[in-house]
Amino acid sequence: MFIVKTKDLEKEWNGKTIFKGVTMDVREGEKLALFGRNGAGKTTLLALLRGDEEPTGGTIQRFVPAESWGSLDQHPRVDGEQAAIDYVREADPRVAAAGAEQRAAERALRDAATPEAQAAAAERYGEALDAYATAGGYAWDAEVERALRQVGLQPETWERPFRSLSGGQQTRAGLARLVVRRPKALLLDEPTNHLDEETLRWLQAWIREYPGAVLVVSHDRTFLDAVVDRIVELTPDGAKSYKGNYAAFRERKELERKTQAALYRKQEQERESIEASIRMYQQWYLKASRDAAKAELGIMKPYYAARANKHTARYHAKEKELERLEQNRVEKPREADRLKVAFKEGAFEAKTLVQAENVAYRYENGGAAVFAGGSLAVHRGDKLAVVGPNGAGKTTLLRLLTGELMPTAGTIRRHPELRIGYFSQQLEHLRDEETLLDSLLRVPDMTESFARTILGCFLFRREDVFRRIGDLSMGERCRAAFLQLYFSGANLLLLDEPTNYLDIDTRERMEEALAAYPGALIAVSHDRYFLRAVASRVVSLSGGGGGWRVHEKTFAEYETDDPAPPPSPEARDRDAAIRLAELERTALMAKAELTDEDRARLFALTREIDALRGGRQ
Missing domain, CATH: 1.10.287 (Helix Hairpins)
Known part of the structure; x- marks a missing residue:
């Protein structure tokens, strides 16, 4: 069964054609990814599929109504100071409306000043409680809280305004909303952004087990390898489908390139x-x-x-x-655009660049300890990956190494000739008022001709060089920041999430450049493909105020160093029982009206699932 089909879809924006001739389909139960460069129109195509925008040309045929779809957007629209838990509750509008009325009635009862007002408010509150129970609100609340825990969102964040949450916390709340809603099809736009390793693995497992169709836009190649069974490549002239995951897609693309070259x-x-x-x-x-x-x-x-x-x-x-x-002409295969980076390290000959001994750091005014007792030596040519859960202090460690922060205890010694190039998530060193060309002409002995050549290698062509840095997209700003490292003369690069907002082609060019970089680098990244390509040592932070461990192995070796043991037969039986109970509970919650017997069974199933999950800890 098809979920949606498109034929010759076309979309223009401000007179510019984003894509045309897009013919594709999504089938029930399949997991597929939209693949393309930044600006190819992947997010726009998602908006067209769910009906948020209208196409300029072509047709969209939906076999499942749009209200049965679930979406995870990069920038969700949330009202005012809405709490995170209320955002998740809204996955069922009927229950959310009953809950809002219950809370309003409770406030009215609390604020009633006269006996008459108290009586009226009490009657309203009783009716609201009955309506909430009839709508399945109490079981729904239990489902919402369970989903929030499942995605790793801590209870202390539930009542905070959604807008005040970090990017990773907002993504988790969006995933929890999808978990409880159980839509027939999912549209996920960059679902892995800001997620730590534990939550990423949970998300991969959840999508693999999800019975409905999933259409995902992601630049996380490890994630695509783990969850998708088809990739649709989006180009300005159409879309082409490839069976298999990302690795299979790359093999097929390389075979196509070689075949075209032979025919040419x-x-x-x-x-x-x-x-x-x-x-x-x-x-x-x-x-x-x-x-x-x-x-x-x-x-x-x-x-x-x-x-x-x-x-x-x-x-x-x-x-x-x-x-x-x-x-019947066969065009010559176009060589992939490459960043053509050639870092210059200079004549720096020292073996050790930075030496950290027994370093501890605690937030000011007696705040919580980030870590304590960590030691690290960074040598010339080292390629280090810094890994750990969100909040473990990875960015803090980089800022300590730069000298931007001072350790609470311990020492950090830097070689006198050390020059650090720091790529931060905020990109604060960029000058928004400068053009791309002007930012390079500040470099000593730089000519306009050579600056244009370098910018072209970084995919900024022709008139693009006159664009203000402040007007660039985030992906373009990241490219501009990385380009400035090219000329920084640094012998130690500190990279904090350098691949964020970059498409896969640009990430691969960056990996090639850093693999050939003669200096040392320390990288913090959630992109596991990137870390496998560049890291020869690993620093792992556990969080909770402990220290860190240095692993003398590549990131690929670190990943497979301590694989999780296979589940015991008892654990497998328990997981099977949980799935059966959840299926029965889902069927009950799908009923338009519940009998007293249904409600009793729903309550019993909820307690049974909680007990089974408790035994799995």
């Missing part, structure tokens, strides 16, 4: 052969024509004329063959 070479050889034949028949025709003109015997003129006509016919036949070759 064969075509060019045929062209050279045909053109050589045309030149040869032209020469023979001219010779035969000259021989006919010079013939002294009249009897020889027809002979030479016939030869000239024969060569003319062959010449025209080859011209037709060349025309047919042009009509």
Whole structure:
């Protein structure tokens, strides 16, 4: 069964065509990803599919009503100071409305000043309680709280305004809303943004087990490898589908490139052969024509004329063959745009760049300890990955190494000739008022010609070089910040989430550049593909005020160092029982009206599931 189908879909924005000719479908139960460069229109296509925007051309056929779809947006629209838990409760508008009335009635009862007002408020409150119970509100509240815990959102954040949450916390709240709603199809726009490793693994498992269709936009290649079984590549001229995950997609794309290159070479050889034949028949025709003109015997003129006509016919036949070759022309494969980075480290010869011993850090005014007793030596050529749960202090460690923060205890010694290039999540070192070109012309001995060449290598072409940095998208700002590292002359790069907002092609170019970088680097990133490509050592932070561990192994080796043990038979039986109970509970909650027996069974199932989950801890 299809969920949605599109045919020749086209979208324009401010007179510019974003994409055209997009024909694709989403089938029930499948997990697929939209793939494309920044600006290809992936988020726009999601908006078209769920009906938030209208296409310029083409058709969309929905087999499941839009209200049965669930979405996770990069920038959700949330009213005012709405609490995170209320945002999740709103996944069921009927229950949310009954809950809002209950809370309003409770406030009215609390504020009633006269006996008459108290009696009226009490009656309203009683009716609101009954309506909330009839709507299944108490079971719904239990589901909401369970979902919030499931996605790792701590209870102390539930009543905070959604807008005040961090990016990762907002993503978790959005996922909890989808968990309780259980829509028939999911549209997920960058669902892994800001999530730590534990939550990422939970999300991957949840999507794999989710029975409905999932259409995801993500630049997280490990996530795509783990969850999708089809990739739809979006380009300005249409969409093409590939079976398999991201790794299979890359293999297929490379095979296509090699096949096209082979066909192009064969075509060019045929062209050279045909053109050589045309030149040869032209020469023979001219010779035969000259021989006919010079013939002294009249009897020889027809002979030479016939030869000239024969060569003319062959010449025209080859011209037709060349025309047919042009009509079926195979274009030369375009080489992928590359950033072409060549970092310059200089003549720095010291072995140790930074030495941290027994470092502790605690927030000011007696705040909580971030970590204590950590030691680390950063040597020339080191490539370190810093990993740990959100809030463990990864960014704090980078800021300590730069000297921006001072340790509460311990020492950090830096080599006198150390030059640090710091790529922060806030990109605060960029000058918004400068153009891209001006930002490079500040570099000593830089010429405009060379600056344009460098910007072109970083995918800023032609008139793009005159754009103000303040007017760039986040992905473009990240590229600009990374480009400035190229000229910084740093011998130690500290990179805090450098791949955020970058498309996959640009991430891969960055990985190639950093792998060849001769200096040292320390990277904090949730992009596991990126860390596998660049990191030769790992620093793991556990959080909770402890220290950190240094692992003398690559990130790929670190990932497989301590695999989780397989579940016991008892654990498998318990998980199966949980799934069966949840299925029965879902069926009950889907009923339009519940009998007293249904409510009793729903309450019993909730307690049973809680008990089973408690036994799994």
